[in-house]
Structures are given as structure tokens and as C-alpha cells.
Amino acid sequence: MTKKKVWIDTDLSVGMTRHKRDGYCDVDDGFAVLQLMKAQNVEICGISAVFGNTVIENSYPLSQEMSKEFAMGEIPVFRGAGEAINLKEGNSNEAVEGLAEALRKQSMIIMAIGPATNIGLLLLKYPELSNKIQEVVLVAGRRTAQDYFKIGNKGNHAQDLNFDLDNDAFRLMFEHGVPVTLCPFEISNKVWVKAADLDALAKGDKGNQWLAEASRAWLQQWVDQGADGFNPFDVLASHYIISPEDIIFEDLNARLEIHQDDTVKENDKQVFKSYLLCDKGAGSPVKYCYDVVPDYHKKLMDSLLK
Numbered sequence: 001m002t003k004k005k006v007w008i009d010t011d012l013s014v015g016m017t018r019h020k021r022d023g024y025c026d027v028d029d030g031f032a033v034l035q036l037m038k039a040q041n042v043e044i045c046g047i048s049a050v051f052g053n054t055v056i057e058n059s060y061p062l063s064q065e066m067s068k069e070f071a072m073g074e075i076p077v078f079r080g081a082g083e084a085i086n087l088k089e090g091n092s093n094e095a096v097e098g099l100a101e102a103l104r105k106q107s108m109i110i111m112a113i114g115p116a117t118n119i120g121l122l123l124l125k126y127p128e129l130s131n132k133i134q135e136v137v138l139v140a141g142r143r144t145a146q147d148y149f150k151i152g153n154k155g156n157h158a159q160d161l162n163f164d165l166d167n168d169a170f171r172l173m174f175e176h177g178v179p180v181t182l183c184p185f186e187i188s189n190k191v192w193v194k195a196a197d198l199d200a201l202a203k204g205d206k207g208n209q210w211l212a213e214a215s216r217a218w219l220q221q222w223v224d225q226g227a228d229g230f231n232p233f234d235v236l237a238s239h240y241i242i243s244p245e246d247i248i249f250e251d252l253n254a255r256l257e258i259h260q261d262d263t264v265k266e267n268d269k270q271v272f273k274s275y276l277l278c279d280k281g282a283g284s285p286v287k288y289c290y291d292v293v294p295d296y297h298k299k300l301m302d303s304l305l306k
């Protein structure tokens, strides 16, 4: 079997507390990375860390720990961007150089489950490598500026975090014609991880046990918001790479548009932001993933528990 060559770019934050406000960070990168590590049809060529759900000072050592603990240290890990692309600075980093070296050897799929800053920086510095990128699979986007995501029945509309943190990284991928697949909240909102699932993972191998334990506080945070589980956003990207037949997508065009910021509760000050919108109108072609097959939840659990 020819294995798919995959590079992971991640803002891993499993088990971390938030650095700016109370509470815990998202655990979904952990689900995605572990699922790829367990996939028979995937070879992980490298992992680059990026800021996002947490600071780079957390996501980088956590990436190293996952490679060491669950992949026998065989996957090289690189420290990437700690902040969004600054177009006025020529800012490369270890991750950009590592990714460039890997792409010179072979073309790869990139699973970019953070702000995609490292991919944008790569395209600025080494535009000639754009055609070595088979596909970038990202967690971002929506159909209209009126679509929103909200946890449970309380709280504000959520950010489209990866996109919001670095609009230019996404623009660069579109401008360089890199094949882009988006797994937005529209699809991840149809997938739930609940307490019973964490109980099942807790009976699995050490990777599953680690993930289950570290996910309890995150789950509780969602329960406190009125949900009975959490959406493991990034795992839709890894699942799409491993088994695209389980994911339902359509061909749309993506573009950036500026509208009022829906994450600001009383927006009478007229605060605006960019949105990544996908429809049949003008824009760059993307695969837009929006649903899963009916027995998806079992497939997800099986892929982690094997």
C-alpha cells in the first residue's frame, strides 16, 4: 500500500489552561494528531508547531511530547510561528525551513489545523514549492457571513479562530493556487464527543488514556455552556485525509469579505472583521466539507481505539 505523505501543522494545546482568560484550551488537535499516528495508510513526514489555541511555548513542547510518547520519537518536530504573518518582516522559522526541505524531497498533503501561518510564510519565502503541496486541509470557513457557531446555549458567537488569527496565511494559499480543502464548523458541529466516549478511550492504549484524561476538563467546559459533549473540530481534517469516503463535501469557491464582527456582542461601535466565505460565487476553488456519513461516530471511535 502506498502511504499518503502528510505534514502536520498544529497548535496543540491538549490539557493546557488558557493564557489570557480562565479555563482550558481545546483538545481537538490531540484527537487529530493521534488519529493520523494510528492510520495505516498515512506516513507523517513532520510536525510543525504554531501559535493559536495556545502560545508557541506550549504547542511546540507538546508536539515533541506526542512524537516521543506515541510515535517512538520518529517524527521530526519543528518550532514554528509564534504570531501572525507580518508582511513587513521577512520572518522565517525552523518549521518553514523543515517543511521546505521535506517538500523538496517529495510532494505532501499538509494538515494545517492551526492558523496556517507557517504555510503562508513558506509560500512567501519559497513560492516555487507551492506545486509540491498536494493539498492543504484546514479547519476554517463558512457559507455566509450570517452563519455562526456558538457553544451550547450561552455565550457569544465563536471566532473562526484559525482564519481570524491569520487572514494573510489563507490569502497566500489562495493566491498561490494551492489546492485547499476546508473542514469548517458546519461539519464539525455534526460530530460529538461525550463522556461515554472519553470513558471508552480511557480503556484504550496510553495515547487514548492520555487524551481521555486531558479532555475531561474541556468537556466540562462545554457542559457548563449547556452542551452535552464537544465538537472535535480538527479531527474532521485528519479523518478526511485518512478516509475521505466518510466525509461529504462539495466544490465551492472561497473568498475573503469584510462584515461586522459577529463575535462582538453589542456591535454598536461598528467593529468589522474578515470572513472566509464559500459559495458558488467568485473566489478560489475549494473542497468544502459539510457532512459526515451516518455511522461516522463509530468510525471515528474505531480509528482511535485500534
Ligand SMILES: [Ca+2]
Residues within 6 Å of the ligand: 010, 011, 012, 028, 029, 052, 053, 113, 114, 234
Ligand atoms: Ca487546532
